[in-house]
Amino acid sequence: MTDLNRDDDVLNTxxxxxxxxxxxxxxxxLMARILADAAExxxxxxxxxxxxxxxxxxxxxxxxxxxxxxxxxxxxxxxxIAGIWIGVSGLPDSVAGNFTALLSGPEVYLYELxxxxxxxxxxxxxxx
Amino acid sequence: xxxxxxxxxSDDALLVLYANGDADAARNLTSRLLPRILAHAYRILGDxxxxxxxxxxxxxxxxxxxxQWRQGEAQVTTWLYRVVANLCTDRLRRRRGVALDQIPxxxxxxxxxxxxxxxxxxxxxxxxALSQLPERQKQAVLLRHIEGLGNPEIAxxxxxxxxxxxxxxxxxxxxxxxxxxTRREELGYSDDRP
Numbered sequence: 001m002t003d004l005n006r007d008d009d010v011l012n013t014x015x016x017x018x019x020x021x022x023x024x025x026x027x028x029x030l031m032a033r034i035l036a037d038a039a040e041x042x043x044x045x046x047x048x049x050x051x052x053x054x055x056x057x058x059x060x061x062x063x064x065x066x067x068x069x070x071x072x073x074x075x076x077x078x079x080x081i082a083g084i085w086i087g088v089s090g091l092p093d094s095v096a097g098n099f100t101a102l103l104s105g106p107e108v109y110l111y112e113l114x115x116x117x118x119x120x121x122x123x124x125x126x127x128x
Numbered sequence: 129x130x131x132x133x134x135x136x137x138s139d140d141a142l143l144v145l146y147a148n149g150d151a152d153a154a155r156n157l158t159s160r161l162l163p164r165i166l167a168h169a170y171r172i173l174g175d176x177x178x179x180x181x182x183x184x185x186x187x188x189x190x191x192x193x194x195x196q197w198r199q200g201e202a203q204v205t206t207w208l209y210r211v212v213a214n215l216c217t218d219r220l221r222r223r224r225g226v227a228l229d230q231i232p233x234x235x236x237x238x239x240x241x242x243x244x245x246x247x248x249x250x251x252x253x254x255x256x257a258l259s260q261l262p263e264r265q266k267q268a269v270l271l272r273h274i275e276g277l278g279n280p281e282i283a284x285x286x287x288x289x290x291x292x293x294x295x296x297x298x299x300x301x302x303x304x305x306x307x308x309x310t311r312r313e314e315l316g317y318s319d320d321r322p
Binding site (some may be wrong): 007008010011012013014015021024026032035038041042043044108125 | 146147148150151155156158163166167170171179180183186187188192194195250251253254274301304305308
């Protein structure tokens with residue numbers, strides 16, 4: 001055990017001496033080369049600052065972009081128009097006809113209202 | 129004066145500052161880390177010029193990885209020691225076959241001539257002994273007993289388990305003791321031995 005301790009002591013002393021002996025002070029030239037590398041590799045601070053200070057987009061532009069931009073909006077519009085057409089073409093003829101008439105001309109019809117607006121009288125307005 | 133020149137700013141915080149464009153962070157990091165990795169490379173390679181090349185290469189890799197560095201996930205020193213270890217291993221493999229006595233001696237201007245001779249003799253003895261160890265054992269012993277790192281950190285650097293590191297350093301020390309036993313008298317350690 002004593003021998004082992006002594007061996008350890010000897011080794012530790014030698015390690016210490018070797019450490020002292022092989023301490024290396026970096027030369028100015030090496031420092032300069034490394035700092036030149038660092039400057040070359042460093043992300044451009046001006047570019048970083050510029051990206052930080054870019055104006056923020058308005059909310060509508062953000063939403064517009066989030067749903068996919070023009071392609072998505074044109075798709076939505078097409079789907080909407082198709083939905084209206086399908087809905088109108090599926091109605092009974094009379095309703096569809098009236099609806100078409102409403103959409104197609106300046107004429108406005110107000111048909112007889114059974115319990116009218118004033119004193120139960122019925123009226124009819126026709127404009128053309 | 130630079131706020132982050134204080135030593136209590138962590139290495140990885142400085143690295144993040146560097147990646148964010150801070151001009152002083154690179155200088156502070158280099159002043160902190162370069163002496164350690166340069167000395168370590170020198171101890172492994174025994175050649176100052178090669179150790180400088182390895183250190184510059186390792187630092188260059190650090191600058192490159194800086195933008196992707198995730199603070200708190202790893203220690204910069206551990207990462208750097210690992211890079212240095214790999215670069216040194218590559219160089220040692222390339223120069224296999226070169227006689228060990230061609231490796232230049234370290235310079236020491238500060239000590240007296242007598243001290244230099246005595247220390248050099250002991251240092252040479254240990255260097256010779258270290259050079260006879262298998263490469264992984266030598267690296268583990270240097271990291272543990274010269275760099276003073278803990279076994280978990282060495283395990284991370286060498287990509288090993290902690291137990292494997294303990295085994296490597298223990299076997300390395302035993303081998304060094306056996307090698308140096310033949311030079312005990314020469315080194316002045318045998319006079320009071322029973």
